[in-house]
Amino acid sequence: MTVQNVYDAVLAYDEEEVVKLVTAELETGTEPEKILQEGMVAALDTVGQGFSEGTLFVPEMLMAAEAVKAGLEILRPILANLGAKPHGTVVIGTVKGDLHDIGKNLVAMLLEGAGFRIVDLGTDVDTELFIDTAQKEKADIIAISGLLTTSMMEIDKAVRAVREANKTRNMNIKVMVGGPPVNQEFATKIGANGYSEDAPGAVEQARDFIAN
Amino acid sequence: MTWTPRERVLAALNHEEPDRVPLDFAGTGASSIVIDAYNRLKDYLELQHETELMSKLQHLAMPDESVLQRFGVDTRPIMAPGRRGGGGCWLDELTYVDHFGVTFKGTADTDDKHFLYKDGPLHGGKLTRERIDEMTWPDPDDPGIFTGIKEQVERYKASGDYCLVLNVPDQVIHRAYALRGMEDFLKDLYRNPNTACYLMDRLVDYNIRASENMIREAGSENIDIIFFGEDLGTQDGCMFDPDTTYTRLIKPRHERIIQTLKSLTGAKSLFHCCGSAYKFIDHLIDIGVDALNPVQITARNMEPERLKEEFGSRMAFWGGINTQEVLPYQSADVVRTETERCIEIFGRAGGYVLHAVHNIQFEVPPENVVSMYDTGLQHRYG
Numbered sequence: 031m032t033v034q035n036v037y038d039a040v041l042a043y044d045e046e047e048v049v050k051l052v053t054a055e056l057e058t059g060t061e062p063e064k065i066l067q068e069g070m071v072a073a074l075d076t077v078g079q080g081f082s083e084g085t086l087f088v089p090e091m092l093m094a095a096e097a098v099k100a101g102l103e104i105l106r107p108i109l110a111n112l113g114a115k116p117h118g119t120v121v122i123g124t125v126k127g128d129l130h131d132i133g134k135n136l137v138a139m140l141l142e143g144a145g146f147r148i149v150d151l152g153t154d155v156d157t158e159l160f161i162d163t164a165q166k167e168k169a170d171i172i173a174i175s176g177l178l179t180t181s182m183m184e185i186d187k188a189v190r191a192v193r194e195a196n197k198t199r200n201m202n203i204k205v206m207v208g209g210p211p212v213n214q215e216f217a218t219k220i221g222a223n224g225y226s227e228d229a230p231g232a233v234e235q236a237r238d239f240i241a242n
Numbered sequence: 243m244t245w246t247p248r249e250r251v252l253a254a255l256n257h258e259e260p261d262r263v264p265l266d267f268a269g270t271g272a273s274s275i276v277i278d279a280y281n282r283l284k285d286y287l288e289l290q291h292e293t294e295l296m297s298k299l300q301h302l303a304m305p306d307e308s309v310l311q312r313f314g315v316d317t318r319p320i321m322a323p324g325r326r327g328g329g330g331c332w333l334d335e336l337t338y339v340d341h342f343g344v345t346f347k348g349t350a351d352t353d354d355k356h357f358l359y360k361d362g363p364l365h366g367g368k369l370t371r372e373r374i375d376e377m378t379w380p381d382p383d384d385p386g387i388f389t390g391i392k393e394q395v396e397r398y399k400a401s402g403d404y405c406l407v408l409n410v411p412d413q414v415i416h417r418a419y420a421l422r423g424m425e426d427f428l429k430d431l432y433r434n435p436n437t438a439c440y441l442m443d444r445l446v447d448y449n450i451r452a453s454e455n456m457i458r459e460a461g462s463e464n465i466d467i468i469f470f471g472e473d474l475g476t477q478d479g480c481m482f483d484p485d486t487t488y489t490r491l492i493k494p495r496h497e498r499i500i501q502t503l504k505s506l507t508g509a510k511s512l513f514h515c516c517g518s519a520y521k522f523i524d525h526l527i528d529i530g531v532d533a534l535n536p537v538q539i540t541a542r543n544m545e546p547e548r549l550k551e552e553f554g555s556r557m558a559f560w561g562g563i564n565t566q567e568v569l570p571y572q573s574a575d576v577v578r579t580e581t582e583r584c585i586e587i588f589g590r591a592g593g594y595v596l597h598a599v600h601n602i603q604f605e606v607p608p609e610n611v612v613s614m615y616d617t618g619l620q621h622r623y624g
Contacts, residue, residue: 043432081479084479084480087479087480087481087482087483087487088428088476088481088482089428089429089431089432089482089487090432092425092428092429093429093432093433096429126349126352127349127351127352128349129347129349129358129360130358132424132425135425154349154352178603179565179566179570179603179604179605180352180603180604180605183605184352210476210477210517210566211566227477227478228478
């Protein structure tokens with residue numbers, strides 16, 4: 031039995047098997063970080079790649095992310111005891127006025143699977159709440175999404191407010207934006223630090239922010 | 243020859259060129275206009291009338307006959323009248339429980355006032371046949387679905403030879419999402435496919451029975467188009483695998499609705515699918531769909547040239563004027579150029595009905611709505 035089995039169980043979307051295998055790996059003395067990175071994060075990256083390439087779809091992403099989440103429930107307290115820190119903290123939500131959240135949920139699940147701590151504020155989130163929460167939680171990133179075209183204005187306002195708060199409150203929070211009507215041109219125009227057209231790309235962006 | 247509106251649309255759907263491109267406005271529940279944008283349009287056109295509601299949950303207006311005449315619109319909708327206000331009950335201004343027991347929530351103090359499902363009778367836990375059977379199902383014979391349709395059709399017929407579009411009153415996977423929760427139903431399609439199919443079969447039965455009631459009232463010979471559909475695509479791809487999940491589980495259900503209603507009426511089938519419909523188009527052609535709406539050209543693989551070249555002889559396109567980038571944010575001149583481009587590409591050898599991609603949204607200025615329709619109205623084939 032190896033960490034490869036954990037990887038395979040994530041790709042088989044088998045939550046129960048992931049839990050069983052993670053527990054067994056820990057019992058045989060495998061490093062928790064190795065199980066996390068090589069078993070679960072790597073598998074979720076593979077699913078994300080398939081999603082971006084159009085060979086895997088929303089249900090597969092949901093199921094793989096849930097399988098990883100089940101494994102994380104076991105690993106997280108052990109990693110915390112060993113003094114491991116999350117890769118970063120992301121405050122996420124849909125913008126004021128927008129209730130569409132499946133894209134946001136996918137991004138949150140993938141980020142969590144990739145080792146980030148997620149503070150999910152849900153839908154229809156006030157800009158001030160994004161900023162206050164990010165400050166309180168010492169977040170590295172605020173991730174904002176919307177589906178409606180009317181959300182573009184709200185996303186613009188929210189991004190400007192985060193940039194302003196970075197100055198006035200002496201913070202250094204990166205803000206990333208996403209959702210069907212958003213594109214790179216718009217993200218650049220409004221001064222967002224990051225944009226991705228899909229959920230796996232959002233994970234890459236978040237990793238880049240933390241690495242740099 | 244002089245073309246009537248009905249002849250114009252049907253020619254286009256038969257891939258023939260009529261006198262000009264046919265125009266739709268509110269012939270379907272996905273080609274109307276948000277109330278605020280409609281009120282600005284009404285003022286701009288200096289037309290005075292009460293704004294009629296098409297859908298309270300989507301915050302849509304039913305344009306007045308004077309507006310439809312002004313734009314030369316060729317379509318008219320046949321819709322379940324009792325559903326316009328919702329047909330369920332309002333718990334407060336922002337909370338509505340519909341006839342399936344699904345709770346919809348709106349948002350306060352925002353421009354876009356449409357509602358989204360947030361809870362339903364099959365949310366949480368495992369999906370079982372027992373739960374599906376035990377939930378309260380609405381009655382497809384409820385007079386709210388068909389009362390007034392006969393008179394509505396008579397009014398249309400008395401005022402002109404319009405292309406009448408029967409709007410199937412509900413959906414299958416979208417209704418399943420609402421009842422069950424989108425994420426859980428998507429997972430059910432993989433983990434619990436037999437029960438997911440059972441739910442979809444019951445929803446197909448409901449839609450067919452309710453539509454039969456509407457067809458009976460309207461008179462089957464008066465229905466030119468059956469409008470039905472649901473979103474299979476996302477901005478960047480497919481919601482689920484088109485060749486496995488869709489083909490095995492969902493496509494047979496869509497086929498049953500479309501084929502049953504086509505055979506009852508002899509009408510054309512117009513299918514609504516937002517997002518990137520590209521990989522589903524061959525499947526839709528297989529099950530008898532004649533035209534695709536709303537043709538979201540900003541989604542992946544949905545460029546007009548690509549669609550027309552690959553599918554243009556077998557599928558007509560209905561919609562296509564860029565709602566995400568052009569209509570709300572560009573000038574009336576840019577709208578004209580973009581409309582001309584769509585007519586030129588999609589409308590080659592017929593096969594195109596002009597409208598925006600989906601309902602005209604809150605922020606679209608009236609000048610742009612007028613520019614889009616006037617470009618269509620002034621167009622001439624040949």
